[in-house]
Amino acid sequence: MNAGEWAGRSLGERTVDYAERDAILYALAVGAKAAQLDLVFEERLRVLPTFALTLAQWAPDALGSAGAFDTRTAVHGAQRLEVLRPLPRSGELAMKARVRDVWDKGSAAIFDVEVESDCFVAAWSIYAPGAGGFGGDRGPSAPRRASEPARVTVNVPTGENQAALYRLLGDRHHMHVDPVAARAAGQPRPFLHGLCTLAAVLFPIAAGAGAHPADLRRLTGRFAGPVFPGDVVAVAIHPGEAATGFEASIGDRPVLTGGEVSFQ
Template identity: 65%
Template sequence: MNAPVSELTGADWRGHALGTRTVAYAERDAILYALAVGARADELDLVHEDRLQVLPTFALTLAQWAPDALGSAGAFDVTTAVHGAQRLTVRRPLPRSGELTMSARVSEVWDKGAAAVYEVEVESEFFVATWSLFAPGRGGFGGERGPSVPRPSGTAPDHRVTVPTHAEQAALYRLLGDRHAMHIDPAAARAAGMPRPFLHGLCTLAATTLPLARTLGAHPADLETLEARFSAPVFPGDRLIAECRTDGPRALTFTAADAERGSAALSGGRVAFRTAD
């Protein structure tokens, strides 16, 4: 049984249940999502209900309630915490429409000294997703530091892949549920320390999987696993270059950086797609 939320500090949040929720969606939601993360109008199996295959990363929009619930419970200051990393393991394809029942918990809390990292795990019959949330001012409780940032590989990339974004992308993506004003309102973005509205990290990550799938000759709906750290903001209209190294028959490790500024947007990335039966 969970202790009263008001009594939880530091590592006490580990194992804290965030509840169960059933979320309904329709085909139009899955299609809007595909368009928001960069699917082309001629990719009919992503944007036409007649032959629709739902992108597995769409699940992350349906599960967004869980990290939001942890912030609302008082684990950290929601105005300063940031989304540090994301993992997704696909168990089976998402249906075109219907209802998903998910349960969520705090699977781990790491002590980084000046900050804590909370890992929120959301589980359903279709996927397991884990948010890593970096919370300044919540560390120093004597816990383990947890895994370190992976070092970049010194080997030359096997592929360099362009990841385009477009000016309206954040405005579209926010309709899927993450309506934080900093992604649409210039004043809110400046208040958050950004020069202008920036793209949702999960949108950047999902947008990156599409050209990576094409590079591997895989279908993006055949995604099996995905993970990456969010290293710097991406602004709508930016063009990223993903440097990729082969990590299996249909798997890549990758980083992605802004083509103009050179700043790393995604690091420690890995993606894998189902192999042909």
């Protein structure tokens, strides 16, 4: 079947359980500090909303396992998250998933995978080289980069072991730890998960907005380039009335574009 035939297909339902330990490990993996007790200490724990994306990783993985695209070369293109209610400290989370759309970019296809639960709605955009050319709609264009200078720029360091740590939370694609798999995906060495970078930059953005990172309500962002463990990511923040825009780069090379976030 061609890529376009996957549009609208159900990916099934799944109930995932997790413990407080998992939520704490996630917070540490994306950059929480030991002094942030309400993120790393079970007695005061608030679960970061982006933790939900690790619990729902089964959905895009299921699509790849079903043969929709080549899992060795497909990459995560963009992410959306809408928070409906706070995640419990531990317990079970029932989810259902579907392929919402498939866009034809000519040399590649983009699969939009949507996951719904009582706590959130999330969507992955998976860029799949070689899967395009089936005669479908090209879909929406990438958002333009902000034309005005950022009001604030903050540097976010990443750890040498961060990708190896983050993959223990569910996204165990080999390209994030194995040099051979990374080269097959077109990168010179293992690189950080896009969702890890996206979650890491939320800490300074929340601080600038006077919000707690667990107060996240909506988040969007596109992955424009790889982040390698040990890189320092420069986050350009554009505060707005309804939402805060952001972009991230390493030197002159963009790694996150079209970012937008809002808090409670």
